[in-house]
Amino acid sequence: MTDNNVTQKSTADQSSADAYWSANVRIIIVSLIIWATVSFGFGILLRPLLADIKVGGTDLGFWFAQQGSILVFLCLIFFYAWRMNTLDRKFGVDEE
């Protein structure tokens, strides 16, 4: 087992750890809402509503399904990595 850092924690440590985790979960939830909106939303379910917005011979929903989602996914992952690495340092849980 590598988790030899798991010893009896003080209450302060525990509440800081909880704050770190809930901040993380918040970022995850926001990111996943965007993730679902561009793919399941714009790409599939909402495509008929976006039908009037024309993009190169077709509509915006088609663009999201074949290209847009992928670009948004990329931004999301890099945003998350950057945001979490900042958060790690803020809460002092980054790797030395």
Add this chain to the structure above:
Amino acid sequence: MDQYTLNLLFVGATFALYIGIAVWARAGSTSEFYAAGRGVHPVTNGMATAADWMSAASFISMAGLIAFGGYTNSSFLMGWTGGYVLLALLLAPYLRKFGKFTVPEFIGDRFYSPTARIIAVICLIVASITYVIGQMTGVGVAFSRFLEVDKTLGLMIGAAVVFFYAVLGGMKGVTYTQVAQYCVLITAYTIPAIFISLQLTGNPLPPLGLFGEHLESGQALLSRLDQVVTELGFKEYTFQDGTPSAVLNMLLFTFSLMIGTAGLPHVIIRFFTVPKVSDARWSAGWALVFIALLYLTAPAVGAMARLNIIDTIYPNGTASESLSYESRPDWMKNWEITGLLKFEDKNGDGKIQMYNDKSTDFAATAEQRGWKGSELTVNRDILVLANPEIASLPGWVIALVAAGGLAAALSTAAGLLLAISSAVSHDLIKGQINPNISEKGELLAARMSMAVAIVVATYLGLNPPGFAAQTVALAFGLAAASIFPALMMGIFVKRINNHGAVAGMLTGLLFTLIYIFLHKGWFFIPGTASFPDTIEGSLLGIKSTAIGSIGAVLNFAAAYFVSSITKETPDHIKELVESVRVPRGAGAATDH
């Protein structure tokens, strides 16, 4: 130099390169065999993950399915990239922090249960073998074409090469060979796409060309495509079937591919090889960058190839006479040898007609023109490989694509075989049956399980349950329903205990597997299916490729329910979960 020699030359040269690297970096200890000693940079790791990930399904099969399915098959594009978001946010950093070698090891420790670990091994093997069947289909297509043999012989030769190749090196060999393979496959995929995009739209960037203007007609490329396919009785290329059941199937299928991506052991195992937790996060991003290069090109390849095929068969437009069989181009002759392209002159006029003979609206037009059914059958899996030939590109491009297709299939097959062999030798034999096994014995067991896996996959690959990407999609459904929920709950929900996890994985796996077998045949043996695999004919109105989503939901539900009526998770496991959630203290991985 003729095309055959050129193909052999390109494929031979790239193979020599991979094997050279594999021998150079040959694995010594077990730690190196599985996880490359954890010294891999995030960008390198991202590139290797991309090669590992983009298999015959992505390279050989996907664009063909998009070409013939149009918008509906966008699921493949969104599903196979969207999964990386889940991987980066929900799994990769925590599993890296946990610091063990394999997925079943995490499940076994987190759920403090050897039973859970064994079930995870079973889930992993079932999903991976299904995946390898899809790869073998692709390998068979590629080998049969470039060696100009029948597809069955192509498959046999391919299997032998994959076996030799995977057994030679461990992960380290695989990591650096996979970087080389990525470079070969991405070049092979993009070069013909750039040529074709220039020919059709004048734009050197295929993703922009897709939404650009078709030079010959002056229309937008997609409008042009919509027009010619409807002239042949098909639905528009960009058509969305808006009926609730079709929309539901597309949503479930996309979702299943996404969570399957995040649950496939050979991809997860990649994130064990980076030095730090923060690197695991970046690594997922880099992997998607390298994957996106192909995934942004694929829909352009699909659309442009569809247009090129129609232009080939109807050289003077869809309203005029079609191509006569005698004057068919060489690529058709070449693919006829493999049995993957077939022509049958149903109306005996010596001309090739390809149209939608299932459309009742179009039947009258077909009748009037003296057509008696669509005469050309094109296996979807040949499209990408045939693409440069269809567009009359130079011989070296064709050879390059053959080499790229094989790189894609080989790298993934090797990665999967590695995941299977480490599950058997490390989790099953060393973890459960004989903990005192020597390093040598463990390596031997790993190699033997690879051999068994490849024989099974090749046998089942002779009659695959679908085109390469469809078979692979089934593997994703299985991973989605079994492994992903267990991993996610393991990290995010402390309350899920040993019984809950076991119940969840079993429910998800069995439900999904049985549903697939009911629709695709038991063990994919043809003729044993009970229901047709269509939206209307299927048992629950859901196609077998989309059922993994439902399996995953059942997995979550079963795990919650059983956990809520059994004993609370012990404190030391809760502490383990908490330690996994913070990056600090992630040391090098340990064996035991």
